[in-house]
Amino acid sequence: MNASKQEQRTYLGIPVPRPKVAFFELSSCEGCQLQIVNNEATLLDFLSLVDVRAFREAMTEKFSDYQIAFIEGSVTRADEIERLRKVREQAAVIVAFGSCACFGGVNQLKNRFSDPAWVKQEVYRGHPVETADTARPIEDFVKVDLKIFGCPVKKEEVEKIVTSLVLGKTVVHPKYPVCLECKANNNLCLFDLGEPCLGPITRGGCNAWCPNNRFGCWGCRGPAVDANVAQLQKIMRQHGFSEETILDRLECFGGFAEQAKELRSKIGGKG
Amino acid sequence: MLFRVAEASQLKALFELLAQTNTMLGPVKVADDLGGNPVYSFEEVAEFSRLSLDYTTTRLSAKRFFLPFREDLAVFALQGKDWSKQMDYHMDRPAVLFGLHACDINALNRLDKVLMGSDHPVPYYAAKRKNIFIIGTGCTPRPSCFCRSMGTNTVTHGFDLFVTDIGGGRLFFEIFSSEAYHVIRDLATGEPTPEDHNAYMRVETERNRKITTTVDTTDxxxxxxxxxxxxxxxxxxxxxxxxxxxxxxxxxxYCYGVEETVDPGLREAKKTRTLYxxxxxxxxxxxxxxxxxxxxxxxxxxxxxxxxxxxxxxxxxxxxxxxxxxxxxxxxxxxxxxxxxxxxxxxxx
Amino acid sequence: MNHRLAFHDVAPHGHRYARASDLGSFEFTYKAEITSIYRLTDAENLYRIRIVNNEDRRHFSFRPGQFVMLELPGVGEAPFSISSSPSNREDIELCIRTVGNLTGVLGHAVRGTRVGIRGPFGTSFPMERMHGGNILLIAGGLGLAPLRAPIAHVQEHRSMFDHVDIIYGSKELSKLLFTFQYEMWKKDDIGLHIVLEKGDPAWSGPVGMITKVLEEIIGFRDVSFIRQTHAIVCGPPVMFKFVCAMLSERGIPMHKMFVSLERRMHCGMGKCCRCNVGSTYTCLKGPVFDYWSVMNLKEAI
Known part of the structure; x- marks a missing residue:
């Protein structure tokens, strides 16, 4: 229709599409989606960039004509795989939204147990639930076009990425580690204070959210590009941190799953 | 360079003379590390007593006051196919950096060569460099200092005033800028005597003796x-x-990267420099x-x-x-x- | 008692045009308009850009081989060598391949979009020094873009040069750039030798390595011809490495060969260090280097 054509936005004369988007959640706390809704100051601007067709956290209507799907959470149940495949059929772009979707997140901590039946019994007791033995990132099941890291995702970063998407800019994730932003913020190095920190190997972009508050980094955004994980493990040992402490950090969000697995097998730790 | 001497109490007087109407920056103890060693940082200070002028060194340099890690080089207001570019050098009032060591002043002099030389000088840096009044102080060497090998344990320019404690409750002032001379006039100072010169030499010799780490820069x-x-x-x-x-x-x-961003309302764009x-x-x-x-x-x-x-x-x-x-x-x-x-x-x- | 320090305002006053030694030269942007977008191939467009303000436009001049920083506010800024004749004072042309962020968005730009231009920056091909002799203009792929300014200089000063040859290697037929100009170049008595890496039913010319064609062109030349010859070589590092090695073997001294290095400048003014090769600023000492200098740059090739 003519009317809608007139509403076509432009940026410096270049047409800007308003993609139809939907938000979905698999096994997760929905905290990442909450980040979007929380962002009151810029929420209206955000909504003018995209046409939200489904978003359980924010609206009751639900349409399935979306082009971009933001998927929060990891896959822990068979029905989630089915839902995921359906979304993949519809969406031109699938965004793994947050650390659970990208790496399995905190949910994947259960993957370390060798006896899932025992775990289910311990956790759910008399209330058994249908859940797989492992929690998996969504790219284990469908092709993922874009990842947004973080537990939770950082709203400013989501806005920047979405703005880039509609303008046709390349979405570039920081390749540098958290350390760079931590130093930029004039923080004390947590190693000096005796706190373990994965800042030197974890992908930046969070503006050193945790170290700013004197919490060591837990690696929620996964490894920085060319991260020297082996060297940091060595340094942590030199600082007197136990293998368990190192393992706890590496294992927490699933971004360092490979290194965590290697370390676990080396120290012979059980779940 | 003009020289003056003063009683040690004049250091506080100097601070207070400047602190009433200028932003004061200086070394502050911010924590103790695990080994019980103090950790220092350059911060804004209101009280002379907060300054730790006997500091060894700070974790990060004073660079951030001159070359912030992030700085917007320009803001663009967008209108249709057109835009207008606005620039701000982010320095609107003078500041005083109280207690910078010789190596760090030499560092600024080297940055000046790149950032204020004849080829495309950087106004963002120049605005800060020209408006930060620098008071140097003698340092307390630590094991990792190797400034002597780099020829940077003493500094001849690039500051306004340099203060050295020459013992016996006396300070030795090296006055580089006319503005510093103007400030010093309001303090109780005197002409240095030959004995003051000797005391200065003794202090410097002793300081240099403590700088033990060396780097061979020959060829x-x-x-x-x-x-x-x-x-x-x-x-x-x-x-x-x-x-x-x-x-x-x-x-x-000083290496950096430039990134441009647009606000989600598509009203305004920014060009940001981030040190890399x-x-x-x-x-x-x-x-x-x-x-x-x-x-x-x-x-x-x-x-x-x-x-x-x-x-x-x-x-x-x-x-x-x-x-x-x-x-x-x-x-x-x-x-x-x-x-x-x-x-x-x-x-x- | 207190002492209020004086404030030194470094913002430029009054000067519209800053010299490179003035503080106002940093971040000085010419506002320019995209006046035409010509599709050269699937991946490359030729953008014609005109500085909007009349006085600004008269003020802007460049030498062949220099580059500008092209900025689309909010999207990004990147270096591009100017691909048009320095004597054209109305507009400049930039040949841009869609490979990244800025170039991707530029691919959707429209006539009338306003961009920013900073520069021109860097060194240039010393065309005057080559007057009176022969020139080999050798390009691989997108390397033809920076070569187009020296070619234009040759066309406009044809009597100043003896033999002029363009040797241009491209991956395949559909990737040839500036095909609309080939006849014109030939008419100006410039030898045009195109070689494709991949054959094509519609292509009857040579297929293979650019060095092979080069060999055919200079192989029969005598020492006096070689002594009178300069070469300008633009293309990927592996290409100019082989080409220059061959030319050097044929007797062309390294200081008479010129190459243009590609690096990702963020500032263009010798500050950001992103384009450094070894410890040489490509944006200040380059992008045009003679080959002797390139051989002396650590990590250049």
């Missing part, structure tokens, strides 16, 4: 050229975390993805080439002032003296 530019393919670079590269902390702490690292580090993986990556320095070892090597060879070629002096901060902050323990010794033929540790 270093040539040696670096010859050792371009040396296996030591890979050895250090394997240790390097590639985190950029060395550059963040360094008082002379040549040790970070994508420093030499070009559009299309080719990376000229994909290995950590080549990136670390580049950092040494820039500081100890390229800058020397261009400006007849090194871009390293021997402050030792990079080695102190490096979790992997990579230090300039050890790297250079290994390139010269020693064994990398």
């Amino acid at each position: 270093l530019t040539k040696i670096l050229d010859m050792e371009f393919q040396s296996p030591v670079w890979k050895t250090w590269g394997d240790k390097c975390l590639g985190c950029g902390s060395c550059a963040s702490a360094c008082p002379t690292c 580090s040549c040790n970070i993986v994508d420093f030499a990556e070009v559009a299309g993805g080719h990376n000229f320095r994909p290995e950590r070892g080549t990136r670390l090597k580049y950092r040494y080439y820039h500081k100890h060879r390229g800058f020397v070629e261009a400006y007849e002096e090194s871009l390293c002032v021997g402050c030792g901060r990079c080695g102190d902050i490096c979790l992997a323990g990579i230090t300039v003296p050890e790297v250079i010794a290994s390139v010269r033929g020693g064994d990398p540790t």
Whole structure:
């Protein structure tokens, strides 16, 4: 229709599409989606960039004509795989939204147990639930076009990425580690204070959210590009941190799953 | 340079003279580390008593006051196919940096060569450099200082006033700028006597004696050229975390990246400069993805080439002032003296 | 008692045009308009850009081989060598391949979009020094873009040169750039030798390595011809490495060969260090280097 054509936005004369988007959640706390809704100051601007067709956290209507799907959470149940495949059929772009979707997140901590039946019994007791033995990132099941890291995702970063998407800019994730932003913020190095920190190997972009508050980094955004994980493990040992402490950090969000697995097998730790 | 001497109490008077109407910056103790050693940082200070003028060094340099880690170079207001560009140099009032050591003032002098030289001087930097009044103070050397090897343990220009405690409750003032002279006039000072000169010399000699770490810079530019393919670079590269902390702490690292962003309302765009580090993986990556320095070892090597060879070629002096901060902050323990010794033929540790 | 320090305002006053030694030269942007977008191939467009303000436009001049920083506010800024004749004072042309962020968005730009231009920056091909002799203009792929300014200089000063040959290697037929100009170049008595890496039913010319064609062109030349010859070589590092090695073997001294290095400048003014090769700023000492200098740059090739 003519009317809608007139509403076509432009940026410096270049047409800007308003993609139809939907938000979905698999096994997760929905905290990442909450980040979007929380962002009151810029929420209206955000909504003018995209046409939200489904978003359980924010609206009751639900349409399935979306082009971009933001998927929060990891896959822990068979029905989630089915839902995921359906979304993949519809969406031109699938965004793994947050650390659970990208790496399995905190949910994947259960993957370390060798006896899932025992775990289910311990956790759910008399209330058994249908859940797989492992929690998996969504790219284990469908092709993922874009990842947004973080537990939770950082709203400013989501806005920047979405703005880039509609303008046709390349979405570039920081390749540098958290350390760079931590130093930029004039923080004390947590190693000096005796706190373990994965800042030197974890992908930046969070503006050193945790170290700013004197919490060591837990690696929620996964490894920085060319991260020297082996060297940091060595340094942590030199600082007197136990293998368990190192393992706890590496294992927490699933971004360092490979290194965590290697370390676990080396120290012979059980779940 | 004009010289004056004063009673030690005049230092507080100097601070208070300036503090009433100017922003004061200086070294402050911010924490104790695990080993019980004090950790210092340059911060804004309101009270003279908060200053730790006997500090060894700060974790990060005073660079951030002159070259902030992030700074908007321009803001664009967007209208249709058109835009207008607005610039702000982010300095609207003078400040005083009270208690900068010789190495750090020398570092600023080196930054001046690049950022305030004849080829495209940087107004963002110049605005800060010209409006930060610098009061230097004599330092307390620590084991990782190697400024003597770099010729930066003393400073001849680039500050307004330099204060040295020459013992016996007396201060020795070196007055470089007319503005400093103007300030000093309001203090109780006198002409230095030959005995004051001797006391100054004694203090300096004693200070220099405490700077024990050395770096052999003899023929270093040539040696670096010859050792371009040396296996030591890979050895250090394997240790390097590639985190950029060395550059963040360094008082002379000025490399940066520029990024442009648009607000989600598409009303305004920003061009932002962020200090970067040549040790970070994508420093030499070009559009299309080719990376000229994909290995950590080549990136670390580049950092040494820039500081100890390229800058020397261009400006007849090194871009390293021997402050030792990079080695102190490096979790992997990579230090300039050890790297250079290994390139010269020693064994990398 | 107190002492209020004086404030030094460094913002430029009054000067519209800053010299490179003035503080106002940093971040000085010419506002320019995209006046035409010509599709050269699937991946490359030729953008014609005109500085909007009349006085600004008269003020802007460049030498062949220099580059500008092209900025689309909010999207990004990147270096591009100017691909048009320096004597054209009305507009400049930039040949841009869609490979990244800025170039991707530029691919959707429209006539009338306003961009920013900073520069011109860097060194240039010393065309005057080549007057009176022969020139080999050798390009691989997108390397033809920076070569187009020196070619224009040759066309406009044809009597100043003896033999002029363009040797241009491209991956395949559909990737040839500036095909609309080939006849014109030939008419100006410039030898045009195109070689494709991949054959094509519609292509009857040579297929293979650019060095092979080069060999045919200079192989029969005598020493006096070689002594009178300069070469300008633009293309990917592997290409100019082989080409220059061959030319050097044929007797052309390295200081008479010129190459243009590609690096990702962020500032263009010798500050950001992103384009450094070894410890040389490509944006200040380059992008045009003679081959002797390139051989002396660590990590250049």
